[in-house]
Amino acid sequence: MSTFRDLSGITPSGQLTLGNYLGALRRFVQRQYEVDGYYFVADLHALTVDHDPARHRQLTTSTMALFLASGLDPEQATVFVQSDVSAHVHLAYLLECTAHVGELSRMIQFKQKGHRPGTRASLFTYPCLMAADILLYGADRVPVGGDQSQHVELARDLAIRFNSLYGDTFVVPELEPVALAARVLDLQDPGRKMSKSDPEDAAGVIRMLDNPDVIAKKIRRAVTDSDNEVLYDPKHKPGVSNLLDILASLTDQPPRDVATSITTYGQLKQATADAVITTLKPIRRRHDELLKNPAELNRMLVMGAVKAREASEPFLAAANQAIGITR
Incomplete structure (x- = not known):
């Protein structure tokens, strides 16, 4: 060490x-x-x-x-x-x-x-x-x-x-x-970071203890834009770039590389939801085990x-x- x-x-x-x-x-x-x-x-x-x-x-x-x-x-x-x-x-x-x-x-x-x-x-x-x-x-x-x-x-x-x-x-x-990439933004307001102090039912905040259906619903409703062009551009496309940042962080890839492999916002949201659910599911299960013991x-x-x-x-x-x- x-x-x-x-x-x-x-x-x-x-x-x-x-x-x-x-x-x-x-x-x-x-x-x-x-x-x-x-x-x-x-x-x-x-x-x-x-x-x-x-x-x-x-x-x-x-x-x-x-x-x-x-x-x-x-x-x-x-x-x-x-x-x-x-x-x-x-x-x-x-x-x-x-x-x-x-x-x-x-x-x-x-x-x-x-x-x-x-x-x-x-x-x-x-x-x-x-x-x-x-x-x-x-x-x-x-x-x-x-x-x-x-x-x-x-x-x-x-x-x-x-x-x-x-x-x-x-x-x-x-x-x-x-690193700035670790700064996850609110899904409904990508001009600010995702905050644990927001109301428990905030649509733009994914909680670590949210169940898979809630996570998928929040990501499906994430703000993007009307272009339907999957492009990493935090300044002009903050909502899309936020989803790319999340998916990139969970799959250990640069966000621009992730963007080249996805063609639609629907695909981007589905891939992001799958990655988040897969990552958080075992953590939530272990959390619940600890509280029961x-x-x-x-x-x-x-x-x-x-x-x-x-x-x-x-x-x-x-x-x-x-x-x-x-x-």
Whole structure:
């Protein structure tokens, strides 16, 4: 295994989508044998907005089951739930004591949502929790999409500032941009990405737990255009190109090569539906098996929590010592 440490988390703000699988989970599974990987369900991040506690627990458990069902091996990688490792909250407060109000107020989520009535204080401070997630494990690199790069930049800034103020403590992580091809777009609105936060019945969102009939129906109704020309052109044909990207990702081919082998939109939609159903069916089956066997799932959760605590403890202890906390 490489000496590189890799870290990624997914917030359980909704049932995971095909985009979460292609853009994150599949990559986690592939990389777990190449790096020292830390992959977690970021359940604390989901508390920055109004939520139903019972649904939050259900989504957290289901998301972890999907991590494992997708092929993450708890013997190989460190797979855990964020709230099972109290060091995340502890270090987040130390980083709040390092961050400046101005830089937190410039974070995109707070700029967009932070001035509404009833906004929770955690929406302002959670970027420090995200920075703690990263810095606790000495991650060398953090794979990010464009919408998360600002948070990793903040983690870098806080690590550099902490090291400057209190001594060399944290690894300063590098951003590793995720390939644009992994960005799966909404089937009904290909101008934006497929989002797990959309309503459960959103026609443009394929959930990892959707049954085959639902998947086929959503893809049949995917927005294309009136040309009926199968051509990969994301700028002028975003709907068609999105389907080609999905099919290409699932068949390990360049999307332009896929386009040359398909002549009609009907064929494209059928081939895409078949590929998605074939990929997700065994994952859904394993997910359901894990939920029916809570003892097995809990055993793996405990294993991941123990490994995460052991890995994070030295970094938290070093931060405590550097900032002046003694134990």
